[in-house]
Amino acid sequence: MTQLALVIDLNVCVGCHACVTNCKEWNTSGMAGPLSDFNPYGADPTGTFLNRVQTFEVGTFPNTETVHFPKSCLHCEEPPCVPVCPTGASYKRKEDGIVLVDYDKCIGCKYCSWACPYGVREIDEKQKVMKKCTLCVDRIYDMGLPEKERKPACVLACPTSARLFGDVHDPESAVSVAIRESSGYPLMPEWGTKPSNHYLPRRKTQLRIHDDELVRADNPLKKERLLPKPDKSEPSLDDVTSW
């Protein structure tokens, strides 16, 4: 059984919001659109987004670390938003595990957003239906696109490759390997929603430098041996030698 998901590497996310911008751009004109904005240039702008990047500071100054934290629908394996929907508009696809909203069935009661602990469902205030990340379902199966572009818009936009996309149920997939090898974790595991999207933790970067990396041990001319040169003020060979 396939379960498509995103794996987000917090170690390399720099918080540039490229994924947010590209997500909005692709989806506002795609099947989830229009993701309406209100008052975009005014004092109190608001709008519908399927993806947000938030920033947290961990620790106490001066020992702090900034964590940029992208968040979109986690496509839970036990999605609490699906069973509460009274119309069946909110559903999880059997074939690939993507959680979607049928905008023609949604009555805009907002109950599914109450049932999501992650706050990743947003109602479109203009269309009055619930919107959420579709994993760019209209891109990833589009045979008209070159294969390397059949990925969610956010993944394609990420300049640091912080976002991986694939089948987390396939143990050989890049996402499964990343989760396994970099200790990927789900959010709020206490509610048993089993999110499919995983996050890779920040890692300490360490560099060990060995002596032979500073001195070219295999240099046949042994050029380094000529250095350092003795100081000019030091007695020269002429000074210490009596002829």
Place this chain on the structure above:
Amino acid sequence: MHPAFSVIFLTTLIGVGQGLFLALYTGQVYALFHVLSAQGDRQFYAVGSMIALAFLIAGLVSSFFHLGHPERAWRSAAQWRTSWLSREVIVLPGFMACVFGYGVAHYFGWNVPLFTLGETLQVDLIMLIGAAGTLLCFALFVSTGMIYACLRFLQEWHTPLTVINFILLGGASGFALAAGYAALAAPALTGFYAKWALIITVLAFVSRSASLVRNHKLKPKSTLQSAIGIRHNVIAQKSQGFMGGSFNTREFFHGKSAAMLRSVKWLFIALTFGLPFVFLTWGLSSSNPGLLLMAFFVQYAGLIAERWFFFAQANHPQNLYYQTVS
């Protein structure tokens, strides 16, 4: 959570309708067993049912204001297997039909005994419709309560007390209305309804206080640590990803100060339990319809405050992600 007045009116209005119907039917059953000698006439029950129906319809109309697409509301009966909201959508019209049928049956006096239970208990069509209505009435209370109680991470709601409170508060307001109505239309029944209204109001006070105490002691299961998966005691949000508002900042927070929340709490305790208790006892001793009706109106105003507080107090874990604008 952000308290939506459409839902506040929906839950309180149908609660009154349900309670009033239960009051009418209870009175009738008491009379059947000869516990209660005085019975109102047919007209009393027929008009009473229509008042209950009017409250139910008002609640239903109010619920439509909560929907983005009310014209598709008919779709919401589809998922009765999993969704309590869907179950409520099915049970509410069923219950309304029973209340309507109960009133009509009284009006036309369809009380020819159909069969006899035991020695003396003669069962007629009115009793049967009433029994079905009572079942659906409790099914509706449970459905409405479970819409909130089934959301496990809204810890303030995720308790059987939510359902019990809906039943007792709806019952209290319905019996209070029945007492006022009886004082005007069937004075012999006033005492019966008013005494029950008092008893249920006290019970509701106990169970609502229990939920207030419980919620006061709650410890949030989700923390910023589990929300972003970082094990550190000091985490502060520096940016929530946008500088304006969004659905997430409006829908899940009441936007009022803690002091306002506290005052609404004391207000609803006084209006829902304290003052109605005084008015009911006073009205009971003086048999004054005005005082009994006053008890109902004060209690209903209290229930609006109570439901507002019920929503505002619930703290959604998604708020952890939306704490700082910059």
